Amino acid sequence: MTEYTPPKVWTWNKGSGGQFASINRPIAGPTHEKELPVGRHPLQLYSLGTPNGQKVTILLEELLALGHEGAEYDAWLIRIGEGQQFGSGFVAINPNSKIPALLDRSGPEPVRVFESGAILLHLAEKFGEFLPTAQPARAECLSWLFWQMGSAPYLGGGFGHFFAYAPTKIEYAIDRFAMEAKRQLDVLNRRLAESEYLAGSTYTIADMAVLPWYGALAKGLVYGAGEFLSVQDYTHVIRWADALFARPAVARGRMVNRTSGDPAQQLHERHEASDFETKTQDKLAVA
Numbered sequence: 001m002t003e004y005t006p007p008k009v010w011t012w013n014k015g016s017g018g019q020f021a022s023i024n025r026p027i028a029g030p031t032h033e034k035e036l037p038v039g040r041h042p043l044q045l046y047s048l049g050t051p052n053g054q055k056v057t058i059l060l061e062e063l064l065a066l067g068h069e070g071a072e073y074d075a076w077l078i079r080i081g082e083g084q085q086f087g088s089g090f091v092a093i094n095p096n097s098k099i100p101a102l103l104d105r106s107g108p109e110p111v112r113v114f115e116s117g118a119i120l121l122h123l124a125e126k127f128g129e130f131l132p133t134a135q136p137a138r139a140e141c142l143s144w145l146f147w148q149m150g151s152a153p154y155l156g157g158g159f160g161h162f163f164a165y166a167p168t169k170i171e172y173a174i175d176r177f178a179m180e181a182k183r184q185l186d187v188l189n190r191r192l193a194e195s196e197y198l199a200g201s202t203y204t205i206a207d208m209a210v211l212p213w214y215g216a217l218a219k220g221l222v223y224g225a226g227e228f229l230s231v232q233d234y235t236h237v238i239r240w241a242d243a244l245f246a247r248p249a250v251a252r253g254r255m256v257n258r259t260s261g262d263p264a265q266q267l268h269e270r271h272e273a274s275d276f277e278t279k280t281q282d283k284l285a286v287a
Helices: 052-065 088-093 116-127 137-165 171-194 206-219 235-245 248-255 274-286
Strands: 043-047 073-077 101-104 111-113
Touching: 043 052, 052 116, 052 137, 052 206, 052 248, 088 101, 088 111, 088 171, 088 206, 101 116, 116 137, 116 206, 137 171, 137 206, 171 206, 171 235, 235 248, 248 274
Parallel strands: 043 073
Antiparallel strands: 043 101, 101 111
């Protein structure tokens, strides 16, 4: 292999390859004019059913399960592979052009919220749920929430990219990020060996943030890397993930805006609670 020598000044090479080469670019801002649709509910979510998108829809479904009618939402599909996140309407809500993005229209002035962790915190505070108010549980919850926000790029953009999506397999990159992914799983495993949930004895937004990333990884649901990372060794993470994946609201939240995997588990857009029932009826009709 020829050793790479960085040039004195980096320039954008569109021909670098990879699954996401067509949408990656070193500049921000919209690429085209496109207004976003708006439904009738106070909360308008623009997203895709990736782990970051699932965090928010899981919380919304959990809030609805508790009877918070104000948590009703419209979930609009943003196909990032087609560059829809670079439309002018989306960029107006999230200048970083990443899903998910939320427009909260419940007050006199619309409030935009972007970054999945910020959306979780906004909704938890708004409805007074899934975020402890007393210390030290509140600090523990927020610490694990921000741990996930800081750690997941190493798992997704690091390990996941080089293991599953990069146009060529680079041993150094895969080894480096596999080591970090396993270290992170060990961090979680040690915490969950001493605590039922991440923040303590109570289910919180910290669990909702971590589950779609590390719970799915421990269950072998992402990247096809379960055997490679020996995920069976992280028994406490698996115990925790099994308990949360069994929650009906989690199952619903993981379906919303999903476009990959089992078609029966995909609900491309969600505008009413009855959309899940329609999906089930469609599944039975096909069977």
